[in-house]
Every structure is written in structure tokens, then in C-alpha cells.
Amino acid sequence: MLGxxxxxLGAIHAGITGVYAYPGTPSTxxxxxxxxxxxxxxxGIHSQWCTNEKTAMEAALGVSYxxxxxxVCMKHVGLNVAADAFVNxxxxxxxxxxxxxVADDPSMHSSQNEQDSRFYGKFAFTxxxxxxxxxxxxxxxxxxxxxxxxxxxxxxxxxxxxxAHSRAVVETSKIREQNEIKFSEDxxxxxxxxxNARRRYNELLAVQPELEKLSCESPYNLYKKGNKLGVIxxxxxxxxxxxxxxxxxxxTVLKISQYPLxxxxxxxxxxxxxxxxxxxxGQPFVxxxxxxxxxxxxxxxxxxxxxxxxxxxxxxxxxxxxLGFTHDVHFSTSExxxxxxxxxxxxxxxxxxxxxLNEVLREYENSKVFSDIGCYTLxxxxxxxxIDTCVDMGASIxxxxxxxDGGLFPSVAVIGDSTFTHSGITGLLDAVNSNANVTIVxxxxxxxxxxxxxxxxxxxxxxxxxxxxxxxxxxxRIVIPLPKNMEEIKNTIREEIEYNGVSVIIPRRECxxxxxxxxxxx
Ligand SMILES: Cc1ncc(C[n+]2csc(CCOP(=O)(O)OP(=O)(O)O)c2C)c(N)n1
Numbered sequence: 001m002l003g004x005x006x007x008x009l010g011a012i013h014a015g016i017t018g019v020y021a022y023p024g025t026p027s028t029x030x031x032x033x034x035x036x037x038x039x040x041x042x043x044g045i046h047s048q049w050c051t052n053e054k055t056a057m058e059a060a061l062g063v064s065y066x067x068x069x070x071x072v073c074m075k076h077v078g079l080n081v082a083a084d085a086f087v088n089x090x091x092x093x094x095x096x097x098x099x100x101x102v103a104d105d106p107s108m109h110s111s112q113n114e115q116d117s118r119f120y121g122k123f124a125f126t127x128x129x130x131x132x133x134x135x136x137x138x139x140x141x142x143x144x145x146x147x148x149x150x151x152x153x154x155x156x157x158x159x160x161x162x163x164a165h166s167r168a169v170v171e172t173s174k175i176r177e178q179n180e181i182k183f184s185e186d187x188x189x190x191x192x193x194x195x196n197a198r199r200r201y202n203e204l205l206a207v208q209p210e211l212e213k214l215s216c217e218s219p220y221n222l223y224k225k226g227n228k229l230g231v232i233x234x235x236x237x238x239x240x241x242x243x244x245x246x247x248x249x250x251x252t253v254l255k256i257s258q259y260p261l262x263x264x265x266x267x268x269x270x271x272x273x274x275x276x277x278x279x280x281x282g283q284p285f286v287x288x289x290x291x292x293x294x295x296x297x298x299x300x301x302x303x304x305x306x307x308x309x310x311x312x313x314x315x316x317x318x319x320x321x322x323l324g325f326t327h328d329v330h331f332s333t334s335e336x337x338x339x340x341x342x343x344x345x346x347x348x349x350x351x352x353x354x355x356x357l358n359e360v361l362r363e364y365e366n367s368k369v370f371s372d373i374g375c376y377t378l379x380x381x382x383x384x385x386x387i388d389t390c391v392d393m394g395a396s397i398x399x400x401x402x403x404x405d406g407g408l409f410p411s412v413a414v415i416g417d418s419t420f421t422h423s424g425i426t427g428l429l430d431a432v433n434s435n436a437n438v439t440i441v442x443x444x445x446x447x448x449x450x451x452x453x454x455x456x457x458x459x460x461x462x463x464x465x466x467x468x469x470x471x472x473x474x475x476x477r478i479v480i481p482l483p484k485n486m487e488e489i490k491n492t493i494r495e496e497i498e499y500n501g502v503s504v505i506i507p508r509r510e511c512x513x514x515x516x517x518x519x520x521x522x
Pocket of ligand 1: 022023078079393416418449
């Protein structure tokens with residue numbers, strides 16, 4: 001199974017009542033697996049996509065509130081969107097088990113940054129789990145639900161790209177029933193008024209030593225005594241370490257797959273070894289804590305000391321180099337693969353949108369196009385070079401509004417249908433409320449194409465949403481993005497740019513990939 005699939009099956013077998021998610025690489029396959037699972041269907045497990053990560057997190061918390069188990073999945077930047085709900089869920093605590101699965105993307109294979117979600121877990125004082133193999137991913141989900149239920153706290157489970165997207169054989173265990181509905185005896189902890197929140201915060205802090213003890217005794221944190229060269233290997237880093245020692249590792253090794261940091265075990269390694277190499281995929285989360293502000297001993301080595309690269313993902317090769325092996329064994333094949341820059345598909349409607357937009361905007365001296373995240377972001381690359389920004393989901397409309405406030409004309413936003421419902425609607429409301437002079441293009445391919453064609457929450461609802469938010473009917477225009485309609489599309493764009501207020505243009509044509517899939521299915 002893929003690591004993602006192992007998580008999904010582990011969650012079904014652990015007795016979840018629902019999975020709540022918004023797609024995002026490399027986490028998408030978890031929910032897709034549950035959606036396709038007959039067992040999940042038989043058990044009535046909820047698995048419909050959510051509008052964004054915050055709605056997913058909150059729905060999962062609602063499931064937990066009634067005593068049942070919920071899995072919530074997202075990519076790392078999704079946790080920024082869900083952060084308000086996530087951090088506060090550790091204050092309310094949970095009733096049924098709640099596992100928040102976040103897939104990080106070091107090396108940014110398909111992301112805008114390589115933030116490390118373990119910081120969020122520490123920030124919210126939740127336990128964190130980080131599997132080092134597919135088997136562990138499967139087993140750990142159940143364990144994570146048990147910890148969540150025992151300590152009444154949400155738990156964060158973190159994968160990185162290679163863990164999510166590589167395969168291994170997984171042995172399954174018994175299938176557990178879902179929980180019966182039940183409510184917390186302590187009702188006040190769910191109402192985070194300051195008076196309750198202060199009490200809850202103290203309780204959350206008070207349980208931390210117990211969670212740390214649990215980490216020290218965890219079956220997933222292994223200590224093995226060896227020579228004076230120590231290694232602390234976290235999550236998939238342990239996998240890469242062992243790959244370099246097919247006949248067994250002679251170093252002293254501490255494998256970490258459960259946090260808060262098992263301080264006692266860490267002290268043991270540091271005391272027993274002359275040098276300790278910290279191998280972790282992502283940011284130097286553990287290494288930085290070990291070095292502290294004043295550590296000049298040079299004993300702790302890793303990403304901060306140059307043994308491992310400061311940025312990008314771990315590989316068996318860069319781990320090998322850090323371990324001091326001089327003879328080269330290359331695990332990686334990537335250097336033999338020719339780079340293939342991404343491009344919009346031939347026949348994609350976004351192409352026609354950009355062709356029209358480029359032609360019209362050439363007529364203006366200072367136009368800027370604020371775009372967003374999706375397939376249409378590829379409009380930044382040749383031959384289009386049609387967009388000027390892409391920051392985070394939803395930022396197109398709001399940035400266009402801000403730029404218009406600052407005097408830019410024409411100020412244009414381009415956003416996809418799924419991104420619009422994810423986090424563009426509130427920005428549109430801001431633009432309407434201040435009657436900003438912006439032209440907004442919602443390029444509607446009727447799906448969430450970038451992540452593989454998941455259902456789009458605003459399907460057949462975009463016009464009603466825009467009108468409901470307050471866009472004027474005459475300035476809500478629909479076009480069909482096809483080369484034969486080029487003149488009509490250009491005229492529509494021209495007219496709406498010239499209108500001094502909020503205009504929305506919806507070019508609508510189905511994504512050719514989902515169309516192909518549907519035809520094949522038929
Ligand atoms: C906060 C966040 N969540 C999820 C993603 C992953 N992601 C990137 S683009 C995208 C959706 C794109 O769909 P849409 O806006 O309809 O554009 P399309 O790809 O269909 O052109 C998603 C889910 C992300 N980058 N950031």
C-alpha cells in the first residue's frame with residue numbers, strides 16, 4: 001500500500017465514523033481510498049470532500065463531540081487554513097478520538113513552502129506521530145486514536161511526501177466497531193469563554209509531563225545502544241538510516257516517531273555518545289531544540305551544521321553522506337530523469353482564458369493579474385506569462401482588491417472554481433462591500449483539477465453564490481472558453497474592465513482530463 005492508503009485502511013479498521021478533508025498533495029489519496037472502499041461504504045463512513053481545511057477540521061471536531069472517531073486530512077499549508085480550529089481543539093479537548101493527519105512536502109514538489117507541521121503540534125500542545133514505514137502508518141492510526149481517547153486530546157499525525165507516496169506490504173489487524181454516541185460530562189470545556197479557556201489551558205499544560213512519559217515508553221520510539229556515534233532519526237529518517245545499514249547499524253540509535261520529545265531517551269543518547277547526528281525530514285525541529293540557543297559543543301550535528309542540507313527533503317543518499325560513508329551507492333535515480341516543466345494540457349479551457357486576457361491587457365499600460373493556486377497557476381509560465389502573483393489559496397481576489405485600493409487599474413483576479421469556494425468567497429464580499437474596482441475571473445472547469453479531479457464544492461452554484469454575495473447581475477458574465485469564442489470573450493473582458501466596480505466573469509468549460517475519465521468510464 002501507499003503510505004496514504006495504509007493510513008486510510010488503518011483508520012477504517014480503527015473504527016472511524018468519518019474522514020473530513022480538502023484535497024492537497026501528498027494527502028489526497030487517503031480520502032480517495034476511503035471514498036472507494038466497499039468496507040467504508042458498508043460501515044456508512046462519511047467521506048465527502050469538504051469546502052476547505054477549516055470546515056473539515058471543525059466537522060471532525062463535531063464528530064468527536066458526539067463521542068465518535070474522526071480522521072481529518074490535509075496538506076501542510078492546509079493546516080494554516082485550519083489552524084484556528086486546530087489550536088482551539090486542543091483547548092476544548094476531544095470526546096471521540098480525533099486524528100489530524102497532515103502531509104508535509106519538503107522540497108516543495110507541489111507546494112509553495114516546506115513548513116514542518118510538527119511546529120503546529122508543539123504549538124497546540126498535542127501529541128505528534130510520525131511513522132517511519134507503511135506498516136507503522138497503518139498500526140499507528142489506531143494507537144493515535146487510542147491516545148486521543150485516553151487523554152481526550154486531538155493528535156497530529158505527520159507524513160512527508162515519500163512516506164505518503166511510496167509503497168510497502170502492510171499486514172492488517174482486527175476491524176474495530178465505531179463508537180456509540182455519547183457526550184462529555186464536562187460541558188463547559190466546549191465553550192471557550194475566557195473563564196473556561198483559562199482552566200482548560202492549565203489542564204492542557206498539566207497533562208504534558210504524562211504525554212512526555214508516554215513518548216518515552218512508546219513502542220514507536222526505540223532506543224538501541226551501539227558505539228559512540230549517536231543518531232536520532234525521526235519518522236522516515238529512520239527508514240533512510242536503516243537503508244544505509246543493510247546488515248544492522250552499529251551506532252547508538254534513537255528512533256523518534258512520537259512526540260512530545262522523549263527527553264529522557266534523548267539525554268541518554270547525548271550522554272553516551274561523542275557526537276549525535278539528527279536525521280529529520282523537514283525543518284530542524286528536533287535539532288534546534290537539542291542545540292538550544294547556547295550549545296557550542298558541536299556535539300549535535302544535522303541540518304544546522306551542514307551534515308545534511310538545510311533545505312529540501314531527506315534522501316537515502318544525503319543521509320548516507322551525513323553518516324560519513326565515503327564509497328558511493330546511489331539510491332536515487334532522479335539524476336537520470338530529464339526535467340519536465342509542467343504545462344497546461346492541450347485543449348484546457350484555462351489556455352483560452354489566458355489568450356483572451358493577454359490580448360485585452362496589452363491595451364493597458366499598468367494592468368496586473370493576481371492569480372491563485374490551481375492548474376491555472378501554470379499561466380505564469382511561457383507561453384502565457386499571464387499572471388503576476390500566486391501566494392496562498394484565495395489571495396487573488398483580496399490582493400486585487402488591495403491593489404485597486406492602492407490605485408492600480410486594471411486590477412484583475414484569476415481564481416479557479418474550487419479555490420473560489422475554498423477561500424475566495426469572503427474576499428469577494430470584501431470587494432463588494434467596498435465597491436472595489438476589480439475584474440474577477442473565476443475560471444470554472446467544474447472540478448478540482450490540480451489535485452486529480454475531485455468534486456468541486458461550488459458545482460452549479462457559482463452564479464448564485466456571486467449574486468448572493470452582492471455582485472450585480474449585469475456584471476456577472478458567463479462565457480465558454482473556446483478559440484472560436486475568442487472575440488466574444490475579449491469583448492466581455494474589455495467591457496467589465498471598463499466598469500467601475502466589481503465584475504465577475506465565469507469562463508466555464510469542463511476540464512478535459514475529467515471529461516476523458518468520464519468518457520472512458522461510460
Ligand atoms: C491551503 C491549500 N489547500 C490545498 C492545496 C492544494 N491545491 C492546490 S490547487 C487546489 C485546487 C485547485 O482547484 P481549482 O481552483 O478548481 O483549479 P483547477 O486546478 O481545477 O484549475 C488544491 C486543492 C493548497 N495548495 N493549499
